[in-house]
Amino acid sequence: MRYWKIFLLNFQIVIIERAISFVWFLIALIPPFVLYLYWRGALASHGGNIAGWTLSTISTYYFMLVIASSCFMAHIEENVAREDIQQGGLTKFLVKPFSYYILKLFLETPWRILQGFYGVVVLLLFAFFFKNLFVIASDVKILALSIVIIILAFILSFTFKMIVGLSAFWLTDVGGFFQLVEAIILLCAGLLMPLSLLPDTIAKISYVLPFAYMIYFPIISLQGTQNVGQLMNIILVQLVWIAIMAYLYSLLWKKGVRKFTGIGQ
């Protein structure tokens, strides 16, 4: 109950900032739309099928990508690094008898819910007007497991981004590091294209790394291309990565807080 109340109190901020949240959503909409147009052209010149991907599967993929990048993918790293660590805002969290990780989770989740809501609205409009271009799993079991995968994807991406944010304990300028992380995510999470279309070696590496489990696998799960066994395997790998990330977070947090000086005071 206590956690729920704290969550709801945090939710109010997003309600107030719904306009800026919508702007961020629109920004996230543009890259997948451009990529969709590119693939539409590519498919047309290749007889409508590239390595098993058709116009309907690729359009569903990119429209789901809009939801995935705005809903499952956390964007807390800037807030942690710049406002809390570099400008000293962490001070107010450190003196509170409550977990910093959970407070930040409660701060981030409402943003993802609202952006996800915008995404679902766009997706429904898309599905309504272009029924033949939209492919989603119809099996209830697959859908239920996909929802579990989405929730785990958010927890994984959130914990990973918290770790990225903690880098500010050691790095004076986090901008370059953030750009590098974004570039890796862009390639290995399937934000540029479905991972199965990448060169074999890069695809194999991507399947091992955690990023695919934040975006790519949740999307193809929802598309219904995976069977129950494969979905269970995705969940297992996600849990392993969450455990690794949680351990790393806790380690870096303990070390980082010792370095924290509360600059700006």
Next chain:
Amino acid sequence: MSSIIQVNNLFKTYKIYKKDPGFMGSLKALVKRRYEELHAVKDISFSIDPGELVGFIGPNGAGKTTTLKCLSGLLYPSSGKVSVLGFTPFERKSAFLKQISLVMGQKNQLWWDLPAIDTFLLNKEIYEIPPMQYKKTLDDLVNLLDVEEVINNQVRKLSLGQRMKCELIAALLHSPKILFLDEPTIGLDVVMQKKLRDFIKEYNYKYGSTIILTSHYMEDVRQLCRRVLVIDHGTLLFDGKLQDLIKEYTQYKLITVVFEKDIERKDISKFGEIKEFELPRAVLSVKREESNAITSRLLADFPIADLNIEEIGIEDIVRDIFIKKRR
């Protein structure tokens, strides 16, 4: 009475990067980075009893805030022992954090886009304050600080003074046993400074909380703190009553005289150092122990309209302490 805060041989050292000036300096730093140790706090020891209201005095970079941060668990000491309420602050155990509060004049915990009442509700949940206690404490604090009208207004629309009052409420809802105040009156106008000082004084009296205060405004310290800790360059220079600080560091008093007739400067120079001489007014600095005798002689030897004996201002004393120590 057993101490609520015990600090023994506290050290806090930072490693800071040093670069030679200019382009060559940058190239050199690429090959080998040079670090130096900055001793923010050096071998400080003191203890504080429950209910005390203690002021930390010192110039910028003296180590006041660093000490305060070590006490509140924000900073990990390089060495030494710190015990607050029987806890090691840096471990930041929940039971410890529920008994302290930290208010920083330059940082806020209130949600900017929501009314202050929402931050109060958040703190109610975070500190697990029972509903009845929350209501009573909130009502008390709102009345004491006279902010009933504004707690439902968006924080960004509040004046700096109103915001600081709401910050104090947010920090005090869980009735902390120890309150750390770091520059609480910074940026406020004199009227609001006085209101906050009155509140802090009353809160300390009414609730018996231990309050540790740092401030650049000597008036804060003078009005609130019987005991002061003077820190400079990370070293504790003085720990005791404010009156003792004045006695220890001032061997002089100031005598201000308004003469009825003009006199020569040399006529009074034998009594002490002339600080000001603008007839009919003159200010003399005289030895403390001679001040009574000199006053009598002045009254006997000169036609005097008014005479006033006063201690040297606390600002001047503290400034003198820091200047002398730096020499």
